[in-house]
Amino acid sequence: MTEIRLIEFFTNVGGLMQFSLRFFKYCFLPPYEFSEIKKHMDELGVKTLPIVSVTGIIIGLVLTLQSQPILARFGAEGFLPFMVSISVVRELGPVITALIFAGRVSSGIGAELGSMRVTEQIDAMEVSAIDPFKYLVVTRVIATTLILPLLVMYVNFLAIVGCYVAILLVNDITLQLYINQVIEAVKFGDLIPGISKTLVFGFIVGIVGAYKGYTADKGTEGVGKASTTSVVIASLLILIFDMILVKVSLWLWPM
Amino acid sequence: MADVKVVEVINLSKSFGDFTVLDNISLTVMKGENLVIFGRSGTGKSVLLKCMVGLLIPDNGDIFILGEEVRKLKIKGLNELRKNIGFLFQSAALYDSMSVRENLAFPLIRNFKFSKEEVEEKVVRALENVTLLDSIDKMPSELSGGMRKRIGLARSIITEPALMLYDEPTTGLDPITTKEISYLIRDLQEKLDMTSMVVTHDLLCAQIISDKAIVLKDGGLKYKGKLDELTKSSDPFLKDFFSFEKNEETPGV
Ligand SMILES: Nc1ncnc2c1ncn2[C@@H]1O[C@H](COP(=O)(O)OP(=O)(O)O)[C@@H](O)[C@H]1O
Numbered sequence: 001m002t003e004i005r006l007i008e009f010f011t012n013v014g015g016l017m018q019f020s021l022r023f024f025k026y027c028f029l030p031p032y033e034f035s036e037i038k039k040h041m042d043e044l045g046v047k048t049l050p051i052v053s054v055t056g057i058i059i060g061l062v063l064t065l066q067s068q069p070i071l072a073r074f075g076a077e078g079f080l081p082f083m084v085s086i087s088v089v090r091e092l093g094p095v096i097t098a099l100i101f102a103g104r105v106s107s108g109i110g111a112e113l114g115s116m117r118v119t120e121q122i123d124a125m126e127v128s129a130i131d132p133f134k135y136l137v138v139t140r141v142i143a144t145t146l147i148l149p150l151l152v153m154y155v156n157f158l159a160i161v162g163c164y165v166a167i168l169l170v171n172d173i174t175l176q177l178y179i180n181q182v183i184e185a186v187k188f189g190d191l192i193p194g195i196s197k198t199l200v201f202g203f204i205v206g207i208v209g210a211y212k213g214y215t216a217d218k219g220t221e222g223v224g225k226a227s228t229t230s231v232v233i234a235s236l237l238i239l240i241f242d243m244i245l246v247k248v249s250l251w252l253w254p255m
Numbered sequence: 256m257a258d259v260k261v262v263e264v265i266n267l268s269k270s271f272g273d274f275t276v277l278d279n280i281s282l283t284v285m286k287g288e289n290l291v292i293f294g295r296s297g298t299g300k301s302v303l304l305k306c307m308v309g310l311l312i313p314d315n316g317d318i319f320i321l322g323e324e325v326r327k328l329k330i331k332g333l334n335e336l337r338k339n340i341g342f343l344f345q346s347a348a349l350y351d352s353m354s355v356r357e358n359l360a361f362p363l364i365r366n367f368k369f370s371k372e373e374v375e376e377k378v379v380r381a382l383e384n385v386t387l388l389d390s391i392d393k394m395p396s397e398l399s400g401g402m403r404k405r406i407g408l409a410r411s412i413i414t415e416p417a418l419m420l421y422d423e424p425t426t427g428l429d430p431i432t433t434k435e436i437s438y439l440i441r442d443l444q445e446k447l448d449m450t451s452m453v454v455t456h457d458l459l460c461a462q463i464i465s466d467k468a469i470v471l472k473d474g475g476l477k478y479k480g481k482l483d484e485l486t487k488s489s490d491p492f493l494k495d496f497f498s499f500e501k502n503e504e505t506p507g508v
């Protein structure tokens with residue numbers, strides 16, 4: 001069973017690579033469909049904002065409450081804002097947001113394009129001399145790629161707010177002092193890799209969902225399969241690329 | 256004018272894996288003609304239409320449409336040709352995320368340089384043609400199967416293409432709507448001198464619109480001729496086929 005899954009995963013990766021190449025070829029050709037891209041970004045924002053907001057606050061709260069007693073044991077409580085903000089900005093914010101985004105959006109795009117494939121809407125577009133890849137796939141992938149970094153910045157901000165709230169529950173700390181400590185902790189060299197890898201994650205979420213949907217099998221079960229497998233593949237790829245990109249960013253911006 | 260070949264298919268074959276769907280099909284449709292295509296479910300009627308617009312690539316054979324050799328066209332040329340072809344899908348294939356108005360306006364806005372007013376006027380006229388003007392602001396999910404088919408029809412004829420390909424335009428519709436749609440197809444042919452190929456199971460529909468008919472069987476084009484010659488034929492298969500097809504209802508895929 002797992003072997004079959006693994007083979008399936010690798011054939012998916014092959015198809016996905018071809019699909020991505022096609023994306024990069026098309027993405028720079030006019031017409032650019034700016035209004036479609038904006039429409040998809042609006043929809044994605046509205047769709048993910050609630051869950052992402054909750055996530056942001058909770059990351060900050062939980063991380064602080066968890067670390068506080070440990071740091072206290074070493075008398076290093078003052079270190080708390082530093083530790084939390086650096087973990088959030090470098091790693092937790094981007095990865096957790098991307099995974100949640102994948103769960104919500106890869107499946108959505110997979111189901112949407114899958115049902116358009118199965119009900120011949122994609123064929124209909126093609127016969128009307130409108131390039132469905134350009135109109136449906138390229139616009140969605142650009143939208144997910146651009147919106148995820150924005151969501152991650154927002155999550156980072158909320159997590160840092162959450163951390164402040166959690167510290168207040170236990171200790172006294174002025175907002176001024178807290179902000180100073182966070183600014184001290186988070187250097188430019190932390191922000192850049194954290195945010196730029198989310199461009200890659202956003203691309204993964206969009207391209208995987210679009211690939212599974214666009215190539216969905218005929219029949220209604222094809223749609224369900226497109227939507228569930230795209231979440232699995234997107235999440236796995238996010239974690240794999242995170243590992244690679246952490247290595248790369250440590251090399252480019254040493255701590 | 257009358258003897259211009261709009262469609263010429265020569266020795267067309269198409270298989271999926273080991274399974275041969277179309278085997279050496281040849282046919283011609285002249286300008287202004289309606290060709291009806293009969294055949295039991297799964298004999299490759301939809302596949303034939305899809306090959307003609309380049310949605311499926313045949314294994315062998317040549318297809319000429321409006322003077323162009325479809326298989327030799329690059330995507331640009333193919334798209335230019337497609338602008339002159341209307342295609343009504345068996346499933347209607349309405350865009351679910353768009354309202355009826357947007358569905359109809361989509362090919363007009365994308366492929367032609369009409370003003371906003373012209374687009375609106377064409378949309379309204381096309382909807383009047385299928386007597387569904389009051390559904391203009393509905394979403395496809397709010398429409399019944401028959402209504403979807405008629406909207407699909409309106410969308411595919413809105414650009415007034417030179418060639419129309421209808422895949423089961425009346426399947427699953429009640430007899431009255433079937434008649435209305437069949438007359439509409441005939442009117443289009445008469446008014447716009449449109450050429451069409453109509454896949455149908457519906458003898459009533461065929462009798463209204465047809466000049467000539469072909470019957471596909473076991474992947475081959477087995478019979479062709481005038482419709483009433485075929486229906487009155489003493490050939491056992493045709494006899495059986497036409498007595499049966501009168502009542503058959505295949506749901507759209
Ligand atoms: N894209 C495809 N891939 C594989 N098989 C197909 C495909 N399209 C159609 N077929 C097969 O070709 C045969 C003819 O299909 P079709 O043309 O839809 O029949 P019909 O005459 O009812 O329209 C069917 O057996 C169908 O399963």
Ligand SMILES: [Mg+2]
Binds near residue numbers: 345
């Ligand atoms: Mg069919």
